[in-house]
Amino acid sequence: MRSRPGYHARVPHRRTNPFARERQHWLTLLLSAAAAAAFGVGWVLYGRESATDTAPPLPPPAASPTPAAPAPTAAGEPPAAPTATPTRSSRSS
């Protein structure tokens, strides 16, 4: 249909940027690869950063029983709850 004479004269003009017709495929691939690499590097670096945290490790999941669970005291008070400080010290506000 577009090959019919006068087609472009009849179709309303759509504003297009002439630069949009140029494709820099190498730039697209390079930027995508760089972004993915930055994401991976950032992920690894954050993982290493948390590995050096001095905070105690993550609390065990609720399904797994805690070994040597402390018994209630004689007065019937519940034992002190284990510290459940998150590993991500960066989470503290």
Add this chain to the structure above:
Amino acid sequence: MTSWRLGLLSGLTAVAAILLVRASGVSAAANTWHALRAAGFVSYLLFWVSCLSGMAFYLRIAVPRVRASVVFELHRVTGVLAAAFLASHLVGVLVDPWIDFRVIDILAGATASYRPFALFLGAVGAWALAIVVGTTAVSGRFRYATWLNLHRLAFPGYVVALFHGLLAGSDSANPLVLAMYGLTAGAVAGLGVLRLAGRERPVPAAVSLPGR
């Protein structure tokens, strides 16, 4: 468009990586948090490059040995990639086991239990980026003036994304991170001053946009 396909592929890949880590087991909680932080930073930096290159292209700032078409492609590709990594950041926030975010918390931000104001800013920035990228994808259906006004949402979107990073980011006290935010904001502010200070957009000698 190659950039749309690669942006979609990048986003799906990053989302898949986060979901796989989330399902992996013992260290999933920490790894999910690391991944979504990394995705947030990458998205912010890509958004920044896109804003900068867009303004440089609009102002026709000549970069030595770099053609204007390259600047335009840089603007377009980084915009799409920013949206892709933003999507993976949002998916990471949704599946993060530490704080139980709901979909409404992602969409509105203010309903979240964790730093609601900062997340509200993030939600606003995400909506702005989504509108900018989405309307550009179907720009042929809009009048140019309508599309341009919607596209300018990128400016407030960038500003709220910056404050979201500063307020919600857990490593905002890090001097390197602060320096990064300062430099990126300064660069955008500098070009913004050029843009708003009534700088005459040079009329190109050879290139004339059709329909103007």
